[in-house]
Amino acid sequence: MTRDASPLEETVEEAPKLGRKRDHTRDPDILDAALEVLAETGYDGMTMEMVAARAKAGKATLYRRWPSKGELVIDAVACMKRGDFDRDHLPDTGTLRGDLVAMIKPHAIEDGARKMRIMAGLMSMISRNPELAEVARAAIVEPRASANRILLQRAIDRGEISEHSDIDSLAMLSQSMAIYRVLVLQKPVNRDFFIQLIDGVVLPAVGLGRPLATVDGGAGATDT
Amino acid sequence: MTRDASPLEETVEEAPKLGRKRDHTRDPDILDAALEVLAETGYDGMTMEMVAARAKAGKATLYRRWPSKGELVIDAVACMKRGDFDRDHLPDTGTLRGDLVAMIKPHAIEDGARKMRIMAGLMSMISRNPELAEVARAAIVEPRASANRILLQRAIDRGEISEHSDIDSLAMLSQSMAIYRVLVLQKPVNRDFFIQLIDGVVLPAVGLGRPLATVDGGAGATDT
DNA sequence: AAGATCCGGAACTACTCAGTTTCGTATAGA
């Protein structure tokens, strides 16, 4: 887990007297490689050799930095949190539907699909490893759910939807349906799926019927 | 996969000339044991020794009947289809809410939770084994989804909800939220959760507001 | 250039587990 050495040795660690600096510059490559392999083969299928090969590193380098496969995986999953939604740059189109539709960007879909594949590979481990469960929740699930929560709360503040809406359930809804669709049904999660989900479930659930016969997002959404 | 022998040997198989009949009476125990271990440790964590020990059988007996671990698992998952909802004995209370609430029985919740644990253990395998994916879908997800579809269709036929409701999405909704809650959020899926889901998401989504302030199911449901 | 440190590669150990083989026993039919 990229843990620092104990305070006792730390003075030694932080004073590289001579030679090359302790840069650990290969860490990002290794973590990325671990995520790739994880998405492709799952936790049990992933071997340290695969990760090393993918990162063009030596197995020894991995073990110099992480004490075990489990710790490497936890670190890799945790570092996924970077590069997610900025809470300050969420869409703000003036309508809930516009905001939700604006969240559907090719990059977001692709990123979400990758995270779900990783989640699938971790599933059986997650049920038995609380630390991994927490890290995965914080890195994969929470960012998107909290983004949705913000959009819904804004809609309530605008008076667009009832203040009694079950925000927590609704924030999880799109993610849970997407996970279900990808992992269980093995069907693609694309723009059409999300639009149908928004218009067929989410908006009806908050009391906003379909805006304009579902054919086009008439709600002036600046989606791209 | 409990495949019969090829037609050529079948005559031999079905004519046990002497000695004990080919009863394979241990099969159900072994399949049950496999499901238990699967739920507890996942596909990769499950070993043939564990299954044999749990079923008080010998490893050799397993291999006499199934050619490999993969085939045993597929058979075990497939045989879960038995003992699910009878399409003829679904609740029929006269209202959609009554029907949905009547589906929440302790046994159904427990059974569902077990299936989800099994699903979690199969997740990473499912993405890479189409046959297993299909078997799991047919045995675990389809029965419940189709039960919900029937209830929703009845509500449409009664004129209780709009015929434009997105039945397919709604039928999957409770299951996808339950999977999400159990596997991702690691929170309990109990009666309260389902009630809140029905009143906070499903019914609003089909245009039926909360019936009586959510405090009590005033819809005359004969649930138990 | 010299010295210290990190790296990639490869060989190695120890262990787990899928699948096989063997053998003594229990059981059902003749």
Place this chain on the structure above:
DNA sequence: TCTATACGAAACTGAGTAGTTCCGGATCTT
């Protein structure tokens, strides 16, 4: 009772992998 068969137990084989060790070379600092 005799015999064929299925069974449980245990030993065994072979492959794969987590984790370790060692070494030559690359790179940075002085």
